Amino acid sequence: MRILKSWWFWYGLVVGAALAFLLVTALIPDFVVRLLGG
Incomplete structure (x- = not known):
């Protein structure tokens, strides 16, 4: 090939x-905070 x-x-x-790694590390904490806080 x-x-x-x-x-x-x-x-x-x-x-x-x-x-992709930067995007994931940027989004996951926000997602977790929203999940726990909301």
């Missing part, structure tokens, strides 16, 4: 994972 050797594929994968 040629795509696995593409640098942009891995770059996109890493950036996407980092963004």
Whole structure:
């Protein structure tokens, strides 16, 4: 598979994972606070 050797594929994968991680860490505390507080 040629795509696995593409640098942009891995770059996109890493950036996407980092963004997803930041999004999750930003949203989960707010969700928990709303769940417990509301």
